[in-house]
Amino acid sequence: MAQMTMIQAINDAMRVELKRDEKVLVFGEDVGVNGGVFRATENLHAEFGEDRVFDTPLAESGIGGLAIGLAVQGFRPVPEIQFFGFVFEVMDSIAGQMARYHFRTGGSFEMPITIRSPFGGGVHTPEMHADSLEGLMAQTPGLKVVIPSTPYDAKGLLISAIRDNNPVVFLEHMKLYRSFREEVPEGEYTIPLGKADVKREGKDISIIAYGAMVHEALKAADELEKEGYSAEVVDLRTVSPLDIETIIASVEKTNRAIVVQEAQKQAGVAANVVAEINDRAILSLEAPVLRVAAADTVFPFSQAESVWLPNYKDIIETAKKVLTF
Amino acid sequence: MASKTKNAKLEVASQLDAVDKEFQTFQILNEEGEVVNEKALPDLTDEQLQELMRRMVYTRILDQRSISLNRQGRLGFYAPTAGQEASQIASHFALEKEDFILPGYRDVPQVIWHGLPLSKAFLWSRGHYQGFENTAALNVLPPQIIIGAQYVQTAGVALGLKKKGEKAVAITYTGDGGTSQGDFYEGINFASAYQVPAIFVVQNNGFAISTPRHKQTAAKTLAQKAVAAGIPGIQVDGMDPLAVYVAVKDARERAINGEGPTLIETLTYRYGPHTMSGDDPTRYRTKELDSEWEKKDPLVRFRKYLENKGIWNEEMENAAIEQAKEEIKEAIKEADQAPKQKVSDLISIMSKELPSNLKEQYEIYKEKESK
Numbered sequence: 010m011a012q013m014t015m016i017q018a019i020n021d022a023m024r025v026e027l028k029r030d031e032k033v034l035v036f037g038e039d040v041g042v043n044g045g046v047f048r049a050t051e052n053l054h055a056e057f058g059e060d061r062v063f064d065t066p067l068a069e070s071g072i073g074g075l076a077i078g079l080a081v082q083g084f085r086p087v088p089e090i091q092f093f094g095f096v097f098e099v100m101d102s103i104a105g106q107m108a109r110y111h112f113r114t115g116g117s118f119e120m121p122i123t124i125r126s127p128f129g130g131g132v133h134t135p136e137m138h139a140d141s142l143e144g145l146m147a148q149t150p151g152l153k154v155v156i157p158s159t160p161y162d163a164k165g166l167l168i169s170a171i172r173d174n175n176p177v178v179f180l181e182h183m184k185l186y187r188s189f190r191e192e193v194p195e196g197e198y199t200i201p202l203g204k205a206d207v208k209r210e211g212k213d214i215s216i217i218a219y220g221a222m223v224h225e226a227l228k229a230a231d232e233l234e235k236e237g238y239s240a241e242v243v244d245l246r247t248v249s250p251l252d253i254e255t256i257i258a259s260v261e262k263t264n265r266a267i268v269v270q271e272a273q274k275q276a277g278v279a280a281n282v283v284a285e286i287n288d289r290a291i292l293s294l295e296a297p298v299l300r301v302a303a304a305d306t307v308f309p310f311s312q313a314e315s316v317w318l319p320n321y322k323d324i325i326e327t328a329k330k331v332l333t334f
Numbered sequence: 335m336a337s338k339t340k341n342a343k344l345e346v347a348s349q350l351d352a353v354d355k356e357f358q359t360f361q362i363l364n365e366e367g368e369v370v371n372e373k374a375l376p377d378l379t380d381e382q383l384q385e386l387m388r389r390m391v392y393t394r395i396l397d398q399r400s401i402s403l404n405r406q407g408r409l410g411f412y413a414p415t416a417g418q419e420a421s422q423i424a425s426h427f428a429l430e431k432e433d434f435i436l437p438g439y440r441d442v443p444q445v446i447w448h449g450l451p452l453s454k455a456f457l458w459s460r461g462h463y464q465g466f467e468n469t470a471a472l473n474v475l476p477p478q479i480i481i482g483a484q485y486v487q488t489a490g491v492a493l494g495l496k497k498k499g500e501k502a503v504a505i506t507y508t509g510d511g512g513t514s515q516g517d518f519y520e521g522i523n524f525a526s527a528y529q530v531p532a533i534f535v536v537q538n539n540g541f542a543i544s545t546p547r548h549k550q551t552a553a554k555t556l557a558q559k560a561v562a563a564g565i566p567g568i569q570v571d572g573m574d575p576l577a578v579y580v581a582v583k584d585a586r587e588r589a590i591n592g593e594g595p596t597l598i599e600t601l602t603y604r605y606g607p608h609t610m611s612g613d614d615p616t617r618y619r620t621k622e623l624d625s626e627w628e629k630k631d632p633l634v635r636f637r638k639y640l641e642n643k644g645i646w647n648e649e650m651e652n653a654a655i656e657q658a659k660e661e662i663k664e665a666i667k668e669a670d671q672a673p674k675q676k677v678s679d680l681i682s683i684m685s686k687e688l689p690s691n692l693k694e695q696y697e698i699y700k701e702k703e704s705k
């Protein structure tokens with residue numbers, strides 16, 4: 010075991026898989042010698058060489074197409090999109106192409122591609138870098154969408170994603186990259202995709218969250234505890250497909266729920282979770298399921314982030330509405 | 335380039351050789367500030383030459399100050415410009431107020447010289463919504479973050495100018511890395527298809543963050559990408575202010591005369607890091623390369639040229655430096671006066687008429703934020 014930050018855990022997961030499977034290829038803008046702008050691929054170029062870990066020309070659509078072509082040739086591509094705000098440049102490759110090949114060819118071609126990309130607010134990136142765009146991905150059939158909240162989860166989930174034969178969009182919250190360390194096993198281990206994780210047990214309300222919001226939810230749960238409320242925190246970990254079983258089991262236990270996302274409120278993952286709860290567990294509910302989300306504006310950058318991003322106080326406020334309904 | 339393939343029926347190497355030969359670097363002033371291309375000298379007055387020098391000196395100071403303001407946490411996003419003054423300032427010097435600029439994230443100096451108050455540029459850097467408020471009359475868009483997006487939009491702005499019969503051009507900037515984007519090709523090709531008054535500048539500073547120019551493409555020059563679009567492509571010494579000025583001035587004249595767009599590659603270098611967000615150039619560049627390029631410095635070269643002409647001296651240089659420092663100080667003070675941002679303000683700028691969801695959210699945030 011070693012103490013690792015999330016970025017180290019991600020780096021380690023790629024190292025493990027590059028070593029284990031020679032079909033794994035890591036590529037993207039500045040991921041080679043430079044080790045990626047966040048150092049996610051640090052030392053991988055030196056260790057595995059230019060054949061396995063390489064820079065691409067500056068073009069996201071090119072990166073997506075390259076991944077698809079290499080998958081057709083039997084490789085297991087792990088491309089990086091430098092910031093997920095640039096995903097629109099590669100939207101066709103992801104949503105229009107790789108998500109559909111299995112269907113279009115009746116399974117003749119699999120797309121074992123893992124697109125890694127940093128996203129998320131709180132580190133003062135410039136415009137169009139930090140947006141939470143997982144909702145766009147989650148609305149696309151044929152894609153799995155994974156968002157880890159801890160170093161341990163990040164490594165196990167990334168290894169699973171790389172081994173998965175479907176295209177996986179693996180989103181890494183920038184604020185979590187170096188915000189804390191935890192014990193992460195050396196070598197290989199996997200955490201199944203599509204499985205949520207109860208990060209804190211509770212009995213009065215379920216706070217369902219993912220990514221950086223898991224930590225805001227945990228903080229909120231600590232505060233609520235002081236006021237006599239026991240909150241359960243469910244970390245979705247995979248936002249598509251949803252782990253309905255874990256969500257419903259939690260809601261049936263607590264009978265109250267709120268769903269938290271960093272993204273704007275309109276449409277999105279949280280709305281989908283609320284709808285699933287209403288579909289399946291409405292009779293268990295003591296109160297409506299409410300959401301905590303950002304305002305429906307463009308993601309503001311730099312200075313404006315701090316006032317715009319949802320935080321634990323917003324979670325407490327909404328949780329109390331549901332608890333006292 | 336000799337072909338290794340023995341039995342091919344078609345000869346392709348000569349084709350590439352022919353293209354490569356056509357793209358030689360255009361230069362007027364050498365590193366010593368000596369005129370090497372007398373007949374290409376622009377007819378700029380002494381006052382204009384002094385003004386160009388003054389702006390480059392000013393911009394160098396602005397870069398230094400911006401870097402230290404960023405380090406003090408008083409600026410947000412910043413992409414250093416030192417080394418690229420000829421490429422940026424001399425290309426802008428060939429423009430008129432009515433010309434429209436679609437800049438990249440590093441091209442804040444051109445935007446400032448086109449009329450954006452410095453304090454607003456600082457606000458933009460901080461991510462303040464007032465950065466580009468009330469700028470519709472300036473003929474600039476905010477610096478583009480999505481690399482390549484400005485290239486396609488330039489075709490549209492230029493087509494608009496053409497349809498309206500205006501004697502003006504649209505000019506855009508990207509870097510060497512930017513030429514790999516699909517949008518780059520679409521932009522120059524659309525501009526070509528409609529023969530619009532556009533100038534596409536590629537500031538080739540040798541690196542896209544860490545990725546060296548040769549990894550972007552096997553093409554020998556970036557200027558030759560113009561060939562496939564059917565437009566002129568010029569490679570110019572981007573450390574030579576006069577050569578850059580002439581290349582852009584010429585392109586502007588052609589554009590206004592209805593002769594369509596031009597692609598201009600400026601060979602330049604950024605001395606600093608890619609941006610102030612943690613880039614470490616020593617990971618991908620050598621000190622030797624840095625100093626090789628510093629010898630070509632546009633300010634040094636132009637200063638020598640002007641001093642030899644007897645129209646520049648230390649006093650003038652110091653005046654330009656002092657003026658820059660003073661104006662930067664004032665601009666930061668002014669930027670500091672901007673109101674603290676509220677979510678309700680951010681909501682209110684989403685559109686003139688807010689949709690129902692935002693109207694509701696506006697009221698909620700307004701109430702919360704008034705406490």
Ligand SMILES: Cc1ncc(C[n+]2csc(CCOP(=O)(O)OP(=O)(O)O)c2C)c(N)n1
Binds near residue numbers: 067091095
């Ligand atoms: C679509 C898109 N992809 C990636 C980036 C991230 N990025 C910002 S600058 C940069 C390198 C750009 O290099 P170049 O075009 O040579 O311009 P320079 O920064 O050298 O001026 C990259 C990859 C981005 N901003 N937009």
Ligand SMILES: [Mg+2]
Binds near residue numbers: 537539
């Ligand atoms: Mg560059």
